[in-house]
Amino acid sequence: MSNTSNSKNDDAETIDAETRRRAVRERYASIATDDTGCCDDSLACCDDTALDDRAEQLGYTADERDSVSSGANLGLGCGNPNAIASLDTEETVLDLGSGGGFDCFLAADEVGPDGRVIGVDMTPEMVERARTNVEKNDVDNVEFRLGEIEHLPVADDSADVVISNCVINLSPDKPQVFQEAYRVLRPDGRLAISDIVMTAPLPADARNDLDSLTGCVAGATTIESLRTMLDDAGFEDIHIEPKEESDQFIREWDDSHDVSEYVVSATIEGHKPAR
Known part of the structure; x- marks a missing residue:
């Protein structure tokens, strides 16, 4: 059996791929259409104060939070991919699973008016929300496209940087996601991803639970598998760095388990070779 196949076996494969995609789409459609902006039950009323506190835990500065209009930050991430992306002006950035567009708008400010940011999300309601946020943030170098991250609606060799924030763990075919990211990156392009990695085997009831899956826990895989x-x-x-301090917010993700015993946030980086 190939290494890639072994990597795929780390996922919650007892839940078939189509069921997983449907559950993820339904959960995030509900979040996108919730007028309160409520991202998860752990954020109390999901008010601005709670979202600001979560953003600080994830590594965003107050200036970054305040630079984006309300409605884009849904508190759904597990890190700040822009903090490791080292973006330059005029670059093209692709965000996998862009949600309400928060990271896209931050990237747009970094790449400047001559740069470009593309967000891809598989949930129509989330894409609609993000497009509304384009108008609220008065930017013209950001666009949002509907599509699956395993089949990106993006041309070959067209992005300088691929970012993502706590989304790839949701995919039932992570190797395909990374192959697609490699395809769309220009030579010498780079990955700058925040995501969840598994540090210990999850209990069976958590790995086979759809709420745990859509809550960015059950779909996590190991650092070794991600590296492969x-x-x-x-x-x-390739550089994968766990963030042990992430247990401060991860333990809030599940009322029935302290999932920080099994998963941790990490930064995931890599480069496409120059030709």
Whole structure:
């Protein structure tokens, strides 16, 4: 059996791929259409104060929070991918699973008016919300496209940077996600991803629970498996760094388990070789 197949076995494969996609789409459609902006039950009333507190835990500065109009930050991430992306002006950035667009708008400010940011999300309601946020944030270098991150609606060799925030763990085919990211990156392009990694086997009831899956827990895979997927896709200079301090917010994700015993947030980086 190939290394890639072994990597896929780390996922909650007892739940079939179509069921997983449907559950994820339904959960995030509900979040996108909730007028309160409520992202999860742990954020109390999901008011601005709670969202600001969560953003600080994830590594966003007060200036970053305040630079984006309300409605884009849904408190759904597990890190700040822009903090590791080292974006330059005039670059093209692709955000996998862009949600309400918060990270896209931050990236747009970094790449400037001559740069470009593309967000891709598989949930129509979330794409609609993000497009509304384009008008609220008065930007013209950001666009949002409907599509699955395993089949990106983006041309080959067209992005300088691929970012993502706590989304790839939701995919039933992570190797395909990284192959697609490699395809769309220009030579010498780079990944800058925040996501969840598994540090210990989850209890069976959590791994087979759809709420745990859509809550960014049951779909987590190990650092070793992620490294194999990235290497198989062709990436070099792979660097995966767990963020132990993330247990401060991860333990709030599940009322029945302290999931911080099993998963942790991490930064995931890699480069596509220059030709």
